[in-house]
Amino acid sequence: MAVTEIRITGFGGQGVILSGYIIGKAASIFNEQHATLTQSFGPEARGSACSAQVIVSDDRVLYPYVTKADILVAMSKDGYMTHKNNLAKDGIVVYEKDLVPVEEHGAGVKNYGIPATRFAEELGRKIVLNIVMVGFLGAVSGLLPEKALRKAVETSVPSGTEELNLQAFDKGYQYGKQLVETAEVTA
Template sequence: MSRVEVRFAGFGGQGIGLMGRLLGEAVALGEGKNSVMTQSYGPESRGGASSADVVIDTDDIDFPKATDLDYFVVMSQEAYSKYIPKLKKGGIIFVEEDLVTLDEHADKAKKIFKIPATKIAESLGSRLYANIAMLGFLCANTDDIVSEESLLKVMKTKIKARYVEKNLVAFQKGKEHQ
């Protein structure tokens, strides 16, 4: 078994659900592995807490929810405080550095990757691209989640045609961020 658990979390409107769907589909249709994506969100369409879990496994996925996070991709302070206890000891954090201040709970992480995803997105004309910049950053710095090829393929079919080009640029910028 090689179960990997990824949680994306932030606030409604950041495209957290889309991150989960893109990753889940890229894994399940592009990588020949199994993946289950589940979402949770509050009643508000924007501003409330939002999270999306992707569980990846070469075997059957017996438990569909994430409980012991290998990767925690976090884009709001509220989501950080709420879910940091779920990060596995030795897990990895990807953080939107302008929106989240880490505390001592992050010490259990093996690695912390920081990116100003929203600023990068704003430089492209809209903060809406922040999620995809983060996805590019995640993809570039991990080797057991998903290939760039599978992710790009899904992005081209699942993102509305008129937004694809800008999102591809955002992905690239995230990928190149050091």
């Protein structure tokens, strides 16, 4: 019974919830697993702290919230600071390199950074940074098959924006894959 607890954190407007939605959908609709997404948000729609929690499991998810994050996705410094101490021993931190100053978390925890906002801007729309993060997360965590994630991206973004979002996903995924391969070579 494999259970992965994921927390995604950032500020409102970064697409935190959508990235959680895509991960959950990839697992439950396109990978025959169970995935429960919950979210919490401040009263304001934009700019406030925002967090999504996804539990991915081979069996039905019973407790819907994260207890210790196996994966912490940090898109903002605030979000990282709030949740950095609630990591599983062998957890991973996936973070926005230009926005989040990460710390060393001890032996078991791995940090993976990506300049996702910059990549999104290069693709022409800053707004797709969350999809870059999803691609990156997919590659560095190996949580879900690339195909399932791509399919979830394709069916979850506004129609007409599929191509751009898939480019963003691929960008993040490729960057993550390279990073992992390089790490393995140097290790």
